[in-house]
Amino acid sequence: MKKRSKLNNLLFCVIIVYICFVFGKQQITIKNIKSQIDEKNLEVExxxxxxxxxxEEVDMSKSDSYIEKLAREKLNLIKPGENAVINNTDK
Known part of the structure; x- marks a missing residue:
């Protein structure tokens, strides 16, 4: 009877240790997943x-003032009656 009792106690201890191991491993996995979720939420923000x-840039690019600004800067266009001023600061 004592051998059987010792065997049952040993088996019980092994099962408890296994359950603790699995629980700990799951906690680590949950922590890693929560960390990944936080990173993804930050990336989404x-x-x-x-x-x-x-x-906002797209909305601004549709405005007449932005189009006029681009035409003046890129195409060197001027309005009638204006005098063009060229700034040669590049040396």
């Missing part, structure tokens, strides 16, 4: 901010 900035 950054992308939303970038998207907002780009959307």
């Amino acid at each position: 950054k992308l939303k901010e970038k998207n907002k900035t780009l959307q």
Whole structure:
């Protein structure tokens, strides 16, 4: 009877140790997943901010004043009656 009792106690201890091991491993996995979720949420927030900035640029590019500014800068266009001033600061 004592051998059987010792065997049962040993088996019980092994099962408890196994359960603790599995529980610990799951906790580590959960912690890693939560960390990844936090990283992805931060990335989403950054992308939303970038998207907002780009959307503002798109909206601005549709305005007449922006188109006029680009025409003046890139194409060197001037309005009738204006005098063109060339700034040669590049040396």
